[in-house]
Amino acid sequence: MKPIIGIFPSFDEENKRVYLNKQYLDEIIRFGGIPFIIPLSSDQKTIYEIIRNIDGIILSGGYDIDPKYYGQENSGKSVNISEITDECENAVIRLALEANIPVLGICRGMQALNVFCGGSLIQDIPSEHGFAVTHLLPKPEVAFHNIRIEKESPLSCAAGFGTYLVNSYHHQAVKDLAPDFSVAAVADDGIIEAIYHKNKKFVLGIQWHPERNQDKVSINEKILEEFIKVCSSK
Numbered sequence: 001m002k003p004i005i006g007i008f009p010s011f012d013e014e015n016k017r018v019y020l021n022k023q024y025l026d027e028i029i030r031f032g033g034i035p036f037i038i039p040l041s042s043d044q045k046t047i048y049e050i051i052r053n054i055d056g057i058i059l060s061g062g063y064d065i066d067p068k069y070y071g072q073e074n075s076g077k078s079v080n081i082s083e084i085t086d087e088c089e090n091a092v093i094r095l096a097l098e099a100n101i102p103v104l105g106i107c108r109g110m111q112a113l114n115v116f117c118g119g120s121l122i123q124d125i126p127s128e129h130g131f132a133v134t135h136l137l138p139k140p141e142v143a144f145h146n147i148r149i150e151k152e153s154p155l156s157c158a159a160g161f162g163t164y165l166v167n168s169y170h171h172q173a174v175k176d177l178a179p180d181f182s183v184a185a186v187a188d189d190g191i192i193e194a195i196y197h198k199n200k201k202f203v204l205g206i207q208w209h210p211e212r213n214q215d216k217v218s219i220n221e222k223i224l225e226e227f228i229k230v231c232s233s234k
Contacts, residue, residue: 003055003231005033008092008109010062011040011085023211024060031228040088047088051095056102056202056231059089059109061209064172070120077124078172090116102202102230104223107170110205114195119178125171125191135168135191135207144168147193147208153184154196154204155223164219166193166208173207202230 005028009020018040028035038050038057051057063080067073069090074081093116096103105113111121122128125135134144148163149156174192177183184204185194197203204227210220 002032002034003228004036004053005228005231006036006038006050006054006057008038008057008059008089009040010060011082013080013082020060021211024058027211027224028058028228031224033228033231038092040084042084042087042091044091047091048095051092051099051101054101056104056227057092057096058227059093059103059105059112059205061107061109061169063108064123065108065111065115065121067121067123070115070176072120072123075123075127077127093117097197097200097203100200102227103200103204104202104227105205106211107207107209110195110207111170111172111174113197113203113205114174114178114181117178117181117197119174119181120176122173122175122191125173129173129189129191135170135173135187146188147185148188149185149194150183153182153194154202154226155184155194155206157226166219167212168207169209170207202227 007020007024009018011018020037025035036054041047064078066081066086067078089112093113145168146163147166180198181195182198183192184196187193193207195205210223
């Protein structure tokens with residue numbers, strides 16, 4: 001049977017709309033999964049039943065997490081915060097880790113893994129890390145900067161050890177790494193670009209967007225292929 005992949009969506013507070021870029025659905029189907037959009041709900045029983053009936057989770061990109069979740073005041077650089085998104089994603093991550101199902105966090109999804117597991121964020125790379133390369137581009141389809149994959153990480157197992165060119169579409173990044181997580185990849189400026197849980201089968205966060213893979217970049221295809229493969233063996 002094909003694995004069912006739950007996708008955590010974004011939420012438009014102003015218009016009260018749940019939304020998701022179609023590329024997530026397309027890529028899951030292309031690599032052999034069945035996509036299921038996780039509803040935003042604060043009901044723990046609903047989330048628990050969803051987790052019990054899916055084989056893996058993708059935490060999609062989106063806007064900023066409220067800094068209160070990592071013990072900081074909002075510097076004014078954390079924007080478009082959605083309380084229901086933060087609350088629900090926190091619960092989804094906690095229950096997914098308890099159930100030991102595979103998780104792939106993409107962009108905000110990687111940041112959520114880090115924050116809701118006890119880490120913190122750089123609220124704005126340009127103002128807090130001024131010597132960084134540009135990480136926020138208007139077109140995330142364009143590969144822009146290098147990452148270096150660390151050895152002995154799930155990312156190395158999926159894509160191979162070495163240096164790769166990835167797209168970049170974020171102004172925040174991991175600051176303090178959550179307990180039980182390790183670094184899987186870094187950019188040339190030292191910004192953490194991928195993390196993984198050391199004690200779980202497959203809990204991987206990546207800062208770029210593999211689903212926006214118009215050029216069929218091999219590292220993106222390998223990550224998605226490996227994720228669906230692990231979910232199939234759940």
